[in-house]
Amino acid sequence: MSDTRSPHQKPFALFGPDFTFAYDDWLQHPAGLGQLPPTQHGTRVAIIGAGLAGLVCGHELMKMGLHPVVYEAGRLGGRLRSAVFDGSDGVIAELGGMRFPRSSRGFYHYVEQTGLHTAPFPNPLTEAAGSTVIELEGERFYARRLSDLPPLFQQVAAAYDQALEEQASFSALQEAIQQRDAAAVKAIWNPLVKDWDERTFYDFIASSRAFQQLSFRHREVFGQVGFGTGGWDSDFPNSMLEILRVNVTRCDEDQHLIIGGAEQLPQGLWQQPLQQAVHWPPGTSLQQLNQGAPRPAVRRIHRNDQGQLTLTDSRGHQESFAAVITTCQSWLLTTAIDTEENLFSQPLWMALDRTRYMQSAKTFVMTDRPFWKDKNPQTGEDCMSMTLTDRLTRGTYLFDQGDNRPGVICLSYAWMSDALKVLPLDAEKRVELALAALKKIYPDVDLASHIRGNPITVSWESDPNFLGAFKGALPGHYRYNQRMYSHFMQDQLPAGQRGLFLAGDDISWTPAWAEGAVQTALNAVWGVLHHLGGHTHPDNPGPGDCWHTWQPITLDN
Template identity: 55%
Template structure:
């Protein structure tokens, strides 16, 4: 996912034999706070450990963050992916760690994906089943063609993708920066409605409900079209896989992993061993000091650190943590306040077997399919490990307004509602009789330490995002503003993707390395060393 705003090759920086850099020996063992034990926090802590730093990890709930694989009670080998569950193979920095941990993957059953047995589209009361787009009624191909033409004619998609494949930074930034200037103030829906190929409202409605790649796009309609174009040009919405055994194995694996190459620490040291097996509890207070940042946790313990990496959703700086206003500059606080989060809800059950693969005696087709619908469930995903083993069913995956429809319902009420709605789509299928576990459910906007699934910028928010992303570059800041580093997928240009959590964590690692007097190897410059070449476009403010 070579993001065009900042097309630095993090995967190459990670894999280079020279490593990420080195510290002066006198700084080895220096304690640096890492707040948040999700994918970003574990990435940062793991790489700080390898550099010879002593990361002190704080986590309010459980390791993993939104890489949350919840086991079914009584059947813990089966997991419900409450957060991240599908990962594009273009996410090469994330896969650096997946491969490091030796975790197997398998194709994710997205609608009409090659490995998906079948897809059923339930729209405006009509139902169509297919394995490929070509098998759907002609209007769906019209919509697919309209989307492709809009991307080629208005966003120069072919040129951008070719530049990404060749890692041609000059071409990529030239084309992308012109798109930023043109479309920063335009919503996704506005982009569609002003495209000559999408003049039909029916086409826009079908595209919003069904979409292509991972499914419908209408919950993104109010967001900046730049957010969508980033996903498309990096192919983040295509060629996706799931992690066998659950996505939480990645952050938890980094917690336990013993790096082969370590500065300062004895062989066999892990993050877990440094922490006695558990991280510090939730942070409740942050204060600037003459020499760094003082961190107070909910046990009442205070520690002072020369540097702090902050990885949770930035809104927690506004309401969950008592923050010193001097922690960030006023423009950065404004960017934090303006961050816009997407909501999301899911509900999973465990079935006795993958009964959905049974042949319908009337049609010969599967009893159920991966389902896209304009009704309340919106997206249904089916996972199986063979005909004689239980299967996991995600009976609903929804976003924003559709997610809020579930927010006030208990897990049991959600299940009853979904079974009723799905009964109208599959009147001859008795889903309830096959359920042996669950329901397991989440609504991310009501999770108190998340307040949303991920960031998604509204039109005009590019300038705020640039401030957050570039905050790791601190040489030009006043000295009292340095040493506190923001990262996480909501700081990245591609929020909602674990790749963004990883890459912004690596930005923060570079920032801490420089802050403590360290350097990168001349043969392996880091993101800050090449910042001027890759820097995001700076739009005028006045």
């Protein structure tokens, strides 16, 4: 989408719509995020999880003069995981987050701070993809833009735009977000919460006047192909609110990848030396404060006789802290960590346990070169394209690493039931099945001859430290989400429930998007600051200072 902002207009941001707080403004203000009493400087605060949320928390709390102690059960970086192909010169497969919308202004604050560079992601029908092939029910279509496709596809795209406009006041809501007009955003969004919390994405499509005027085939094509990032059918059972948030905050457009791998961002936050900070000398880093590496997995959280929060790690070591931030996926608080029950209220436990995670599988190969740019001598088309299909692969993405460099193909990116189909299979079998499916779409391409080295694959639901890719809220889950997201506001909690904070994209309003991890991390940073007697600058209020004005709507029970 072209940028039509005036010279003085702020960039479009993931501003609300549930909590209309400008996190990018808070981050960029010269006054900083807040100040602690000098008596609190050096206080140890535990962070469970060294993914993006945990390391944003650690980075910002360290800048305030606290001593973050980081625990990690697996690999630093969480679901920003860039796996290097064996024997390659840093050629990577993005197993977790790989496409980041420019509306994620908090996320890009840290991208820029760590000196990383981005490039447009090769989504279907974008210039970065070059060309796209859509193959459904054995019928193949080649396109560079939507207008190259038959009218059926254009009708589907137009119908979805019409449904959003008629049932969600889409243009007005997006304009209010663009203008950062909190009152206007809430005036439109809050009634939508009441209308759509208990209805599915598919219900939104099927009940819309736009799609009712079309055939079932149109709805089927929308599910298989979608527009922007690919098919939507794996999200059909989800709450429509979750999809509306993605659309209206432009999470599904203008997406970029991080050159060299997304894992560089958490690694950069871990290693980056502070230039200016309170209490700590210049050059201090999270890595330095943690003696080179995170602590091992947390196995127990309880409150000791002195009222402090105590963590027991997998080696039996215990340490007590003034505050604890847990950024792991919520199920782990019952399956992997023995969490004292009275640290959370029973309604909050209900919300944590009811979180529903979506399955996701990816399979990558490295190729000798980006051969897909070769032209078919008969048709003049690219010999292979970004591919959307109803076959096992579902989405196939092509990554050009530059001149004289190997290429990378994500042979298959699948969700839910399609991901479960390959769950028991090893990497080689997954490649075999993907190649067989793609051969039916590209019968003249000898894809296997271009593959080099060993494949790389992931099924996030089989990882004991994740149990799924990310949250996918079901109808009726708004109240649960509100309880988790609001937990950083602790003044009204009993004393025995204070000091333990939640963060991570699975308690955010935008699961699967890194901006949700960043924003909930910043909420937790404000929570710890407030818990330890600190305050924000009057000219730069934080999320907790603005909470009672712009907090998410409360639904009746």
